[in-house]
Amino acid sequence: MKPVIVVHGGAGRIFKEREEGSRAGVVRAALQGYDILKRGGSALDAVEEVVRSMEDDPHFNAGEVEMDAIIMDGKNLDSGAVSAVKCIANPIKLARLVMEKTKHMLLTDNGAYVFAQAMGVPEIPGEKLITERSRERWKKNLEPDSNPEEFQKDLGTVGAVAIDSEGNVACATSTGGLSNKLAGRVGDTACIGSGGYADNRSGATSTTGHGESIMKVVLARLILYHMEQGLSPEVAADTALDYMKTRVGGLGGVIVVNSSGEWAARFSTKQMSWATVKDDQLHYGIYAGERHTKSVDEALASEREGF
Structure with missing residues (x-):
């Protein structure tokens, strides 16, 4: 099996001044993940490392203040997730520890924090996780005439799906969530079947967009269901996104890879930064219909020249 990696930097609105950084971020992450796969690494290792790198990238709203993350192994359907975690630089690493070191699938808030301490996961002051852009968005959203919907469209989620040389698939998704959300709110990212799903029998997907809508239709698992019925990744993704839009009015984006190595990056929002590498060819874009191609x-x- 030829390895494939697909990554996304979130669906929603990407301001003009951030487009170049967003493109560069997903390209860098995809190349990093593909290198792991080409050297014989597992799909699970590749998606974890890709998401970790994007959590550290200030162009993406992942790894901020209260964070959710999920990782899933398509070989055995093992999964680990965390929600509402604070003061952890890379929640995706904590999610994998939940999968591999506990009998559980999801830890939240203080329980996740205690587990992180027990596992020796480094802490980082919450203030260091807040970018200046996020601080300004938070202040603006508190203004009496602010439009909450405007900020809900600027969603920050990153994700990756991969298939390795052994034919194993995996997914990983991480987010900083909505600005000014209610205390205790858990979105789609940490919910298996919504934020992501992976099964060697069909494929893997990672989702991004309006969390409550994604949860209502269980978007990630819905896409895999469509592929199990014989649809290609692209048609399966479009069918599921269309259903979410018409049924509950929700917009979002997805990346998909099937068990044969076919891939798709589809979205119903205005933009979604994405990149994929297959057969030593890199493809990437942000707008609908935009697709740039380069050799690895x-x-x-x-x-090396600064993109």
């Missing part, structure tokens, strides 16, 4: 060698040369 050319892309790596561009990386």
Whole structure:
């Protein structure tokens, strides 16, 4: 099996001044994940490392203040997730520890924090997780004439799906969530079947968008169901996104890879940054219909020159 990696940097609105950084971020992450796969690494290791790198990238709203994350292994359907975690730089690493070191699938808030301490996961002051852009958005959203819907469209989620040389698939998703959400709110990211799903028999997907809508239709699992009925990743993704839009009025985006290595990056929002590498060819874009292609060698040369 030829390895494939697909990544996304969140569906919603990407301001003009952030487009270049967002493109560069997903390209860098995809190349990093593909390198792991090409060297014989597992799909699980690749998606974890890709998401970790994007959690650390200030262009994406992942790894801020209260964070959710999920990781899933398509080989055995094992999964680990955390929600409402604070003061942890990389929640995706904590999610994998939940999967591999406990009998549980989801830990939240203080329980996740205590577990992180027990596992020796490094802490980081919450203030260091807040970018200046996020601080300004938070202040603006408190203004009496602010429009909450405007901020809900600027959703920050990152994700990755992969298939490795052994034919195993995996997914990982991480988010900082909605601005000014109610205390205790858990979105789609940490919920298996909503924020992501992976099964070697069909494929893997990672979702992004309006969390409550995604949970209502169980978007990630719905896409895999459509693929199990014989639809291609692209048609399965479009069918599920169309259903979510018409049934509950929700917008979002998804990345998908099936058990044959076919992939898709589809979205119903205005934008979604995405990148994929297959057969040593890099593809990436942000807008609907936008697709740039480079060889991996050319892309790596561009990386060294600053993209």
